[in-house]
Amino acid sequence: MKLFYNENSGWIEVITGSMFSGKSEELIKRFRRLKYANRKIVIFKHSSDSRYDESKVASHSLNFIEAEAVSSIFEMEKLMKEKYSDVEVVGIDEVQFFGDEIVDFCERLADLGKRVIVAGLDQDFKGDPFKPMDKLLAKAEFVDKFNAICMVCGSPASRTQRLVDGEPAYSDDSIVKVGAAESYEARCRKCHVVRIRGEK
Ligand code: ZN
Numbered sequence: 001m002k003l004f005y006n007e008n009s010g011w012i013e014v015i016t017g018s019m020f021s022g023k024s025e026e027l028i029k030r031f032r033r034l035k036y037a038n039r040k041i042v043i044f045k046h047s048s049d050s051r052y053d054e055s056k057v058a059s060h061s062l063n064f065i066e067a068e069a070v071s072s073i074f075e076m077e078k079l080m081k082e083k084y085s086d087v088e089v090v091g092i093d094e095v096q097f098f099g100d101e102i103v104d105f106c107e108r109l110a111d112l113g114k115r116v117i118v119a120g121l122d123q124d125f126k127g128d129p130f131k132p133m134d135k136l137l138a139k140a141e142f143v144d145k146f147n148a149i150c151m152v153c154g155s156p157a158s159r160t161q162r163l164v165d166g167e168p169a170y171s172d173d174s175i176v177k178v179g180a181a182e183s184y185e186a187r188c189r190k191c192h193v194v195r196i197r198g199e200k
Contacts, residue, residue, distance in 0.1 A: 013030075017147060044091065100132045150186060155191075
């Protein structure tokens, strides 16, 4: 990969897959190697994603790397101007938290000659394409899609099962729900269940 490239040309790399597929680990791995090589880097994460630590990207295996917690693209843009204008590589973890405008943001950075590495979910809990990842997948130069292991049967798992109080969620349950005891599992196509209200 990337054996021949113009060093002034930027590009977008996408790391995607279901939950528990190792996306954040892969992001961390790429940035750790860049740090060894003394590249100028920054990683952004959404401030509502507060798994384990406020200012670090956390993977489930607890490999940490420093990250800027931001709540909007506007904030990222400001930091890029004021603090990180000279970075060569920009990372964004859990990119689905930032909404559709993140696509243009990534494109602008790549047009400026930066390497942009984003990680995030490609499907919502119903198995439908997750915005903005669907567009990023189309725009990216490089895409790596990872599978988890189905927590029911052990097959490769491309989907995220949403459970509300231990039962598969209904299709019309809102994507971000407050209050209910919800949890997530990696599941294969066969074991993934989306309940339709009114059907058994
Ligand atoms: Zn399965």
